[in-house]
Amino acid sequence: QDLQELIQEVKEKIIRLEQTGRIKRGYEPYTEPDLLDEEGYDFVIVGAGSSGSALVHRLSEISNWTILLLESGGEPEIYTDIPFWSRLGEYTHLNWGYLAEKEDNIALGLKDQRLPMTRGKGIGGSSLINSMIYTRGTKEDYDRWESLGNPGWGYEDLLPYFEKLENCTIPIRDDSYRGHGGPIYVENAYQTKSGDVFIEAAENAGYNYVDYNGRTNKGVAYMQMNTKKGLRCSGESCYLRPVKHRKNLTIRKNSHVTRILIQNNTAYGVEFVKDGRIYTAFANKEVILSAGAINSPQILLLSGIGPKHQLLKFGIKPISNLQVGQKMYDHITYSVLGYTFNESITFDSSDTLKDESFINLYNKGEGPLRSINTIQNILFRRSSLAPTRVTDIEIIGLGGHIIAGTNNTGEVQVTNEIYENTFKQYSNQFIGSCAVALLHPKSYGRVELRSADPFVHPKIYAGFLTDPEGRDIKILIEGIREANRIMLSPQFGKYGVKPMDSPIYGCQQHQYDSDEYWECAIRHLGHSFYHYIATCKMGPESDPEAVVNNRLKVHGMRRLRIVDTSIIPVTLSAHTNVPAFMVGEKGADLIKEEYL
Ligand SMILES: Cc1cc2nc3c(=O)[nH]c(=O)nc-3n(C[C@H](O)[C@H](O)[C@H](O)COP(=O)(O)OP(=O)(O)OC[C@H]3O[C@@H](n4cnc5c(N)ncnc54)[C@H](O)[C@@H]3O)c2cc1C
Numbered sequence: 001q002d003l004q005e006l007i008q009e010v011k012e013k014i015i016r017l018e019q020t021g022r023i024k025r026g027y028e029p030y031t032e033p034d035l036l037d038e039e040g041y042d043f044v045i046v047g048a049g050s051s052g053s054a055l056v057h058r059l060s061e062i063s064n065w066t067i068l069l070l071e072s073g074g075e076p077e078i079y080t081d082i083p084f085w086s087r088l089g090e091y092t093h094l095n096w097g098y099l100a101e102k103e104d105n106i107a108l109g110l111k112d113q114r115l116p117m118t119r120g121k122g123i124g125g126s127s128l129i130n131s132m133i134y135t136r137g138t139k140e141d142y143d144r145w146e147s148l149g150n151p152g153w154g155y156e157d158l159l160p161y162f163e164k165l166e167n168c169t170i171p172i173r174d175d176s177y178r179g180h181g182g183p184i185y186v187e188n189a190y191q192t193k194s195g196d197v198f199i200e201a202a203e204n205a206g207y208n209y210v211d212y213n214g215r216t217n218k219g220v221a222y223m224q225m226n227t228k229k230g231l232r233c234s235g236e237s238c239y240l241r242p243v244k245h246r247k248n249l250t251i252r253k254n255s256h257v258t259r260i261l262i263q264n265n266t267a268y269g270v271e272f273v274k275d276g277r278i279y280t281a282f283a284n285k286e287v288i289l290s291a292g293a294i295n296s297p298q299i300l301l302l303s304g305i306g307p308k309h310q311l312l313k314f315g316i317k318p319i320s321n322l323q324v325g326q327k328m329y330d331h332i333t334y335s336v337l338g339y340t341f342n343e344s345i346t347f348d349s350s351d352t353l354k355d356e357s358f359i360n361l362y363n364k365g366e367g368p369l370r371s372i373n374t375i376q377n378i379l380f381r382r383s384s385l386a387p388t389r390v391t392d393i394e395i396i397g398l399g400g401h402i403i404a405g406t407n408n409t410g411e412v413q414v415t416n417e418i419y420e421n422t423f424k425q426y427s428n429q430f431i432g433s434c435a436v437a438l439l440h441p442k443s444y445g446r447v448e449l450r451s452a453d454p455f456v457h458p459k460i461y462a463g464f465l466t467d468p469e470g471r472d473i474k475i476l477i478e479g480i481r482e483a484n485r486i487m488l489s490p491q492f493g494k495y496g497v498k499p500m501d502s503p504i505y506g507c508q509q510h511q512y513d514s515d516e517y518w519e520c521a522i523r524h525l526g527h528s529f530y531h532y533i534a535t536c537k538m539g540p541e542s543d544p545e546a547v548v549n550n551r552l553k554v555h556g557m558r559r560l561r562i563v564d565t566s567i568i569p570v571t572l573s574a575h576t577n578v579p580a581f582m583v584g585e586k587g588a589d590l591i592k593e594e595y596l
Pocket residue numbers: 046047048049050051052070071072073118119120121122123124125126127129130131132133134135255256257258290291292293295296299529530531532564565566574575576577578580
C-alpha cells in the first residue's frame with residue numbers, strides 16, 4: 001500500500017472513531033497570541049524537543065517568569081500517540097529528513113549510500129517519532145561525565161532527576177532506583193510469545209533478568225517504554241500538554257530560529273522566521289538552545305560561535321572560536337539480523353487497521369497497536385574488548401523485521417537490488433529479528449555548515465567504523481554472534497527458528513557467518529540509532545573540545561545556555577531520550593538556582 005494512502009487511512013479512521021464517540025483523544029490544538037515584530041520575555045527557549053519540553057515544564061512553574069518557546073515544526077499528527085502507527089511520522093513533516101554525507105565503506109546497501117539521520121520536527125521534537133525505548137544508562141556512564149571535569153553530573157547527583165521525571169509501573173523493578181510521581185510513564189513493551197522465549201533463552205544462556213534502569217543494566221529484560229496506558233508519552237504529551245495553558249508560557253510553532261542576537265559576547269535575543277516574515281524575541285534573562293544535537297550547533301555556527309575557519313568560509317563574523325560540531329558520537333546498529341519461525345509466535349500485524357484495535361488501545365491501553373517496530377526485549381552485555389563494568393553491546397529482540405515481512409517500516413532504505421535479492425523471499429513467513437548496537441564506539445563524526453542560509457541542512461558526517469584499530473567492527477560482530485547464540489538456542493529451536501541466511505546482496509563473495517561476511521553486511525546495512533551527542537560538549541574551559549560548562553553555559557559568552565543532547569560529553573550505555581529529559585530537568589534546576 002502506498003505510504004501516503006496508508007497515512008490517510010489511519011488518520012480518517014481515528015477521526016471517525018473520535019467523532020462517533022468510540023475513542024477519546026483528549027487533544028486540544030496549541031494556540032498562540034498574536035505575534036508582534038518584537039517581543040520580550042525572561043527566557044527564550046529554542047526547540048520543543050525532549051529536553052526543551054522538560055525544561056519548559058519546570059521553568060514555567062515559576063509564575064512570575066515569562067517564557068517563550070519557539071519551535072520550527074508544527075503540531076503532532078493525529079496518529080502520533082499510537083505507538084504502532086506513529087512510525088509513519090518519519091515520512092512526513094515531522095522529520096527534518098537529514099541524510100549523512102556519502103562516506104567510504106559504510107551504507108553500501110542503502111539508497112544513494114547515504115544514512116538517514118532522522119530527527120523529529122514539531123512540538124515534542126524527536127520524542128514524537130522515536131521508538132520510545134526507555135533506557136537511562138549506567139552509574140559508570142555518568143561518573144565518567146563527572147570525572148571529565150563536570151561537577152554535579154555524577155550518578156549520585158543525577159539519580160534524583162531520573163527518579164523525579166518518571167512514573168514507573170513495570171512489575172519487576174528495582175524500587176530503590178525508580179520514581180513513581182513524575183510526568184513520564186514507563187511500561188513494558190507489548191509482547192508476543194517470542195518475547196517470552198527470548199527471555200527464557202537468554203536466561204538459559206547465562207543472563208539474569210534485570211530492571212536495567214536499576215542498579216545494573218547487565219542482563220536481559222522485557223523492554224521498558226515511555227508509554228502511558230499504551231499511548232506515546234512524549235515531551236509533547238507528557239511535559240507540555242498538561243502545562244500549555246500556563247499564563248506565563250507562550251509556545252510559538254512553525255517558528256524557525258535563524259540566529260542568536262549577540263552584543264559584547266552577551267546573548268540578548270533571537271531572530272526567527274514565521275510564515276515568511278522575520279521577527280525578534282528579546283530575552284531579559286537568557287537565551288537557551290534546546291534545538292538538538294544537529295540544530296543547536298547549526299544555530300551557534302550561524303551566530304558566529306564555532307571554528308573560526310569554518311565561519312569565515314561562509315562570511316559569518318566570528319565571535320568565539322569554540323569547537324562546535326567538531327565531534328559527534330552516535331550508536332551504529334545492525335538491525336536486520338532476521339530469523340524465520342515455523343509457528344506464528346511472532347508479531348501479527350493483521351489486526352493493526354481494525355477499529356477494535358484502536359478502541360482497545362485508547363480505552364484500555366491494550367493490544368497490538370501498543371507495539372512500536374515490534375520491539376520486545378533488551379539485553380546488555382560487556383564485550384571482550386570493554387573495560388570492566390562497561391556494557392558496550394546492546395541486543396534488542398523484535399517480534400518482526402524492519403525490512404522483510406509485513407512489518408516493513410521502511411526505516412532502513414535499502415537499495416532495490418538488496419530488497420529483491422535478499423529480503424523479499426521472506427515476506428510471507430513468520431519472522432523475528434535482533435538489532436545489535438555498539439554503545440561505546442571509538443569512531444565519531446561531525447556536523448558543519450553547508451551554507452550560511454539557516455534553512456539549508458547542515459552537513460552531517462556519521463563517521464561510523466572509522467576507528468583505525470577496527471575495534472568498533474569487532475565488537476559489533478561479537479554482538480551479532482551473541483544474538484545468534486540466543487536466537488538459535490534450543491528454546492527457540494522448539495519453534496523451528498532458523499537464521500535468514502540468504503547472504504546480503506553484495507556480500508555473497510564471503511562465506512556466510514565468517515567475520516568477513518558480517519563486516520561486509522554491517523558496512524552495507526548498518527545504520528544510525530539516531531543518538532547524536534557531544535556536538536556542543538560539556539566540559540571545563542581547559543578542555544579544548546568543550547562548548548558549555550557544567551552549568552550548561554556557553555564558554556566565553558553571557559546569558560546563553562544549551563540544554564539538550566548536544567551537551568552529552570561522551571557515549572552512554574543508553575538510548576538518548578531519557579538522558580535528554582534528564583538534561584532538561586537538571587538544566588531547569590541550574591537556572592532556578594541562579595535566579596531564585
Ligand atoms: C527515529 C528515532 C528513533 C529514536 N528512538 C529512540 C528510542 O527508542 N529511545 C530513546 O531513548 N531515544 C530514541 N531516539 C533518540 C531520542 O529521541 C533523541 O536523542 C532525543 O529526543 C533528543 O532530544 P533533544 O531535546 O536533544 O532534541 P530533539 O528532541 O530533536 O528536539 C529538538 C527540537 O528543536 C527544534 N528545532 C531545531 N532547530 C530549530 C530552529 N532553528 N528553530 C526552532 N526550533 C528548532 C526541532 O524541530 C525539535 O523539535 C530516537 C530518535 C529518532 C529520530
